[in-house]
Amino acid sequence: MMDAGRHPNIHLLTYAEVDEVSGYVGHFHVKVRQRPRYVDVNLCTGCGACAEACVFKKGVPNEFDAGLSRRRAAYVPMNGQAVPLKAVIDDKACLFLTRGKCTQACLEACPTRAIDFEQKEQIVELDVGAIVIATGFEMFDPRRLSAFSYGKSPDILDGLQFERLSSATGPTQGEILTSAGKKPERVAIIHCVGSRDANANRYCSRVCCMYALKHAHLVRDKTGAEVFEFYMDIRAFGKDYEEFYERVQEEGVYFVRGRGAEVQVREGGQLVVKAENTNLGIPVEVKVDMVILATAMEPQPDADKVAPIFGISRSASGFFQEAHPKLRPFHTNTDGVFLAGACQSPKDVPDTVAHASAAAAEVLSLFGRGEVIISPTTAQVITEKCVGCGDCVLVCPYSAISLVEGKSSVNAALCKGCGTCVATCPSGAIEALHFTDEQIVAQIEGVLAW
Amino acid sequence: MTETSLLAEIRQAVSESLDRLDGVIALRRSGTGVAPHLFQRGDDLSELVIEPKYPLMTVVSRLHKRFPEIRLGVVARGCDERAYVEMAKRNQIDPQRLTIIGFACTAEEAQECYCSQPYPQKLVVGQPAPAGPVNPLVAEYDALSREERFEFWRRQFVKCIKCYGCRNICPECFCEACAMEDAAWVEPGLLAPPFPTFHLIRAMHMASRCVACRECERTCPAHIPLTVLYDLMRRDMEALLGYVPGADIDAEPPLSVKLDKVPLRQDVGV
Amino acid sequence: MVEFEPRIVAFMCNWCSYAGADNAGVARLPSPPNILPIRVMCSGRVSPEMVLRAFRAGADGVLVMGCHLGDCHYDSGNHRTLKRMPLLRNLLGYVGINPERLRLVWVSASEGPRFAQVTTEFTEKIRQLGPLSAEVSHD
Numbered sequence: 001m002m003d004a005g006r007h008p009n010i011h012l013l014t015y016a017e018v019d020e021v022s023g024y025v026g027h028f029h030v031k032v033r034q035r036p037r038y039v040d041v042n043l044c045t046g047c048g049a050c051a052e053a054c055v056f057k058k059g060v061p062n063e064f065d066a067g068l069s070r071r072r073a074a075y076v077p078m079n080g081q082a083v084p085l086k087a088v089i090d091d092k093a094c095l096f097l098t099r100g101k102c103t104q105a106c107l108e109a110c111p112t113r114a115i116d117f118e119q120k121e122q123i124v125e126l127d128v129g130a131i132v133i134a135t136g137f138e139m140f141d142p143r144r145l146s147a148f149s150y151g152k153s154p155d156i157l158d159g160l161q162f163e164r165l166s167s168a169t170g171p172t173q174g175e176i177l178t179s180a181g182k183k184p185e186r187v188a189i190i191h192c193v194g195s196r197d198a199n200a201n202r203y204c205s206r207v208c209c210m211y212a213l214k215h216a217h218l219v220r221d222k223t224g225a226e227v228f229e230f231y232m233d234i235r236a237f238g239k240d241y242e243e244f245y246e247r248v249q250e251e252g253v254y255f256v257r258g259r260g261a262e263v264q265v266r267e268g269g270q271l272v273v274k275a276e277n278t279n280l281g282i283p284v285e286v287k288v289d290m291v292i293l294a295t296a297m298e299p300q301p302d303a304d305k306v307a308p309i310f311g312i313s314r315s316a317s318g319f320f321q322e323a324h325p326k327l328r329p330f331h332t333n334t335d336g337v338f339l340a341g342a343c344q345s346p347k348d349v350p351d352t353v354a355h356a357s358a359a360a361a362e363v364l365s366l367f368g369r370g371e372v373i374i375s376p377t378t379a380q381v382i383t384e385k386c387v388g389c390g391d392c393v394l395v396c397p398y399s400a401i402s403l404v405e406g407k408s409s410v411n412a413a414l415c416k417g418c419g420t421c422v423a424t425c426p427s428g429a430i431e432a433l434h435f436t437d438e439q440i441v442a443q444i445e446g447v448l449a450w
Numbered sequence: 451m452t453e454t455s456l457l458a459e460i461r462q463a464v465s466e467s468l469d470r471l472d473g474v475i476a477l478r479r480s481g482t483g484v485a486p487h488l489f490q491r492g493d494d495l496s497e498l499v500i501e502p503k504y505p506l507m508t509v510v511s512r513l514h515k516r517f518p519e520i521r522l523g524v525v526a527r528g529c530d531e532r533a534y535v536e537m538a539k540r541n542q543i544d545p546q547r548l549t550i551i552g553f554a555c556t557a558e559e560a561q562e563c564y565c566s567q568p569y570p571q572k573l574v575v576g577q578p579a580p581a582g583p584v585n586p587l588v589a590e591y592d593a594l595s596r597e598e599r600f601e602f603w604r605r606q607f608v609k610c611i612k613c614y615g616c617r618n619i620c621p622e623c624f625c626e627a628c629a630m631e632d633a634a635w636v637e638p639g640l641l642a643p644p645f646p647t648f649h650l651i652r653a654m655h656m657a658s659r660c661v662a663c664r665e666c667e668r669t670c671p672a673h674i675p676l677t678v679l680y681d682l683m684r685r686d687m688e689a690l691l692g693y694v695p696g697a698d699i700d701a702e703p704p705l706s707v708k709l710d711k712v713p714l715r716q717d718v719g720v
Numbered sequence: 721m722v723e724f725e726p727r728i729v730a731f732m733c734n735w736c737s738y739a740g741a742d743n744a745g746v747a748r749l750p751s752p753p754n755i756l757p758i759r760v761m762c763s764g765r766v767s768p769e770m771v772l773r774a775f776r777a778g779a780d781g782v783l784v785m786g787c788h789l790g791d792c793h794y795d796s797g798n799h800r801t802l803k804r805m806p807l808l809r810n811l812l813g814y815v816g817i818n819p820e821r822l823r824l825v826w827v828s829a830s831e832g833p834r835f836a837q838v839t840t841e842f843t844e845k846i847r848q849l850g851p852l853s854a855e856v857s858h859d
Contacts (some may be wrong), residue, residue, distance in 0.1 A: 101856045112718055121769075150517040153460075167578060167732065175773070182779060208622055236758055313793075313795055314792065367796070383629075384626070384627075385625075385627035386624055386626075387542070387624055387626055388540075388541045388542075389542070389624075390540060390541050391540070391706045393798055394702065394703065394706035394707055395706045395707075395764070397792075397794050397795035397797065398794075398795075401539070401586055406515075407539070409629035416794055417761055417799075418761055418762035418764055418765065418793075418794035418797045419760060419761055419762055419764065420764030420765060420797040420800055421792070422765060422767070422804030423764060423765050423766060423767035423770070423800070423804075424705070424706060424767075424800065426625055426655045427537050427625040427626060427628065427629070428627055428629060428632050428634070429625075429626075429627060432761075432765065435761060435765065436758065437632075437634045437635075437769075438634050439769070440758060440770060441770075441773055441777075443758050444729060444758060444770075444773060444774050444777050444779075445777050447729065447756035447757075447758065448729065448756065448774075448777050448778045448779060450727065450756070482738060485785065506851075514742075521765065566783070591814070596813070596816050596817075596818060596855075597814040597816065598816075599813075599814065599815060600815065600816020600817070600856060601816070602816070603815045603816060604856075629769055632769075633774075634769075635769045635772070635773055644776055645776075645856065646772055646775060646776065646817065646856070647769070647772045647773060647776045649815070650768070650772050650808075650811055650812075650815065651768065651769050651772060653811055654768040654769075654808060654811065655805075657807055668737060679811075679814060679815070682810075682811075682814050683807070683811065686806075686807055686810050686811075687807070690803075690806060690807065691803065704803065705803050705804060705807075706800070708799045709789070709796075709799045709803075710759065714802065714803065714806075716806075718802070718805075718806040718824075720727045720802060720824050720825060720826060
């Protein structure tokens with residue numbers, strides 16, 4: 001990330017969102033909404049003095065620690081590891097920006113006078129030749145499955161929360177502690193929370209088995225606690241993955257083949273996991289000090305709003321749809337728009353690197369050629385027949401048709417060849433190349449000759 | 451209002467509007483008969499008539515396209531205005547360059563046309579008459595069995611001489627190339643024209659465009675009751691998609707937009 | 721007496737229903753040979769003219785098959801199909817052709833069993849209705 005931040009050809013627009021995309025491959029015009037940081041990035045050194053001085057001491061849940069710690073309204077994101085290393089003021093938390101009442105201690109505290117409450121939102125317009133979407137994922141919210149009692153005890157954690165707990169930059173500097181501040185003696189890890197589940201997501205989230213094994217390994221290593229891992233299958237599909245699974249077994253983790261069905265919070269806060277040990281055919285109940293829910297990766301919650309901005313579609317699971325699941329997993333059906341990483345489907349790091357590198361290579365290849373090869377099965381207007389009624393303009397899902405001097409015109413780079421315009425035109429003034437009405441009628445007559 | 455005083459008022463309205471327009475389209479009676487005419491400043495308006503009913507919006511459209519700067523007025527009945535709405539929506543008439551001088555049809559005319567709205571919204575002359583009844587043929591039609599329906603249309607369509615009068619007179623049939631003349635869909639050289647393609651292609655095209663002006667039926671030399679079929683389509687268009695052609699210039703063509711803009715109002719069992 | 725074998729023209733969209741038919745074939749699920757497939761890229765390509773032409777050319781039944789709503793490979797081509805076909809069905813009924821001879825169904829690429837079921841049911845329905853030529857006399 002730091003390398004990307006330093007590269008002269010990479011221009012980072014942080015705290016920004018794409019509002020609008022128009023154009024087509026090689027000629028996209030993008031409007032980006034740059035939100036105000038209320039910090040002048042040319043002056044800010046990322047020292048964090050504003051955060052220390054911030055009057056809102058109670059703060060809000062820190063997103064970077066998955067809610068396990070709190071931060072103030074002024075802060076340097078990612079626990080001081082942001083790229084670029086600059087502060088930002090959260091305009092939903094800041095007392096001055098929300099209520100107009102604050103001593104604004106941050107203004108004085110900043111050694112370079114970088115804080116600027118006058119900053120406004122800006123629209124940045126960019127002309128680009130290709131777009132790569134790498135918007136990532138969201139963790140499944142276990143509150144949707146009440147059996148796991150998530151939220152009813154501070155010692156029931158989801159996958160990302162445990163990552164933060166065991167991270168050296170996290171809320172406990174990497175020590176695995178229960179909410180009572182002690183090392184746990186018994187930990188349960190439950191697989192497939194929010195995946196492989198008709199009540200949540202049917203798909204397998206691919207990464208959870210391996211990260212659950214990693215969590216088990218970390219617990220054993222750092223605390224020596226007993227670990228019970230409740231699983232349906234162990235999906236250790238990658239290079240050295242099976243070997244790691246064997247190692248974790250040898251480290252003494254108890255693997256119980258049976259979906260963790262329920263987490264109870266009993267009197268005094270005692271956590272109990274109930275499951276069926278399907279190998280033995282008996283129900284089991286285990287009292288533990290900490291439960292880690294191996295939660296699934298899900299599409300970002302705004303994926304349904306983001307997809308139409310780029311003219312792409314989503315799969316049934318909600319992730320952005322690839323052009324072909326096997327042969328073109330990082331292309332979309334919109335030329336010039338590519339997918340990188342978990343926004344397309346759950347992926348771990350090696351898969352994401354491969355996927356993203358492929359998308360980057362495809363962009364380079366596109367630019368290197370300087371030409372786009374398009375499918376010949378596009379629509380074409382027969383200008384003499386067109387009376388400019390505009391129905392075709394309305395039906396095109398790709399906005400590939402426009403009226404030019406009163407007649408329709410198809411942008412062959414945008415046209416995907418669906419033919420809906422052809423069926424809509426009452427004059428037959430648009431034809432579908434290689435799928436013409438005459439060809440189809442010939443087929444109709446041909447099959448009925450039987 | 452008597453007919454002559456209605457006419458006098460219309461002529462007066464036309465005369466006043468000619469001060470700011472390049473011309474007004476209306477019917478003119480001359481020695482050879484009645485025909486659409488472009489009345490201009492200084493013309494004798496005593497020859498301006500309003501009968502027989504004729505779809506003048508087609509003339510407006512032709513002039514708008516031929517002369518991109520021309521500013522016109524038109525003497526219009528309710529159906530003319532509805533026709534204008536659907537034509538304007540489809541870029542055939544420029545609303546910025548048209549002044550509608552609307553007048554109300556009489557109660558007798560409303561009955562003759564089975565018209566549900568015998569006056570334009572931009573009403574300048576006359577008082578709205580009550581709506582005419584629904585065509586009794588349409589009213590009986592639902593009770594007919596499938597065989598009876600087929601027999602009804604078989605006897606009607608066999609009379610068709612493919613004069614294309616229905617298409618030629620229809621204000622909404624402004625296409626340069628017509629599907630009914632497209633050899634891909636309609637085999638050429640057959641009389642009576644091929645069933646069901648010839649007649650139903652037109653009916654499907656009319657589904658989102660027919661404004662019930664009745665000109666097709668009035669023109670048909672074989673007296674085929676085409677409006678029965680088109681009234682049934684209009685009824686479906688309203689029930690299924692909530693769309694009435696000619697009612698609202700801002701309503702987008704329902705068959706062309708996505709379901710979130712114009713949803714289906716009935717479960718069609720897919 | 722030769723038993724009537726329905727001839728059914730089935731317009732199938734390339735990405736969903738045509739792939740669904742393929743899926744049925746690969747899974748060895750029986751589908752009647754009365755179904756005569758015509759591949760189009762999207763069900764939105766199927767115009768009312770095309771359906772009428774199929775009836776005119778001798779089809780006893782017409783199936784229009786596309787992607788489920790929300791799954792259209794071209795985003796919303798099937799929205800237009802969903803609006804056109806019910807209107808056309810009713811219109812057929814108004815001129816005395818049994819509207820059940822035209823059917824719109826959504827079949828996705830993985831729904832081989834659904835393809836087999838829908839085509840079998842539709843063929844039986846048309847067999848019961850009899851040949852179109854018995855309902856109308858072509859001139």
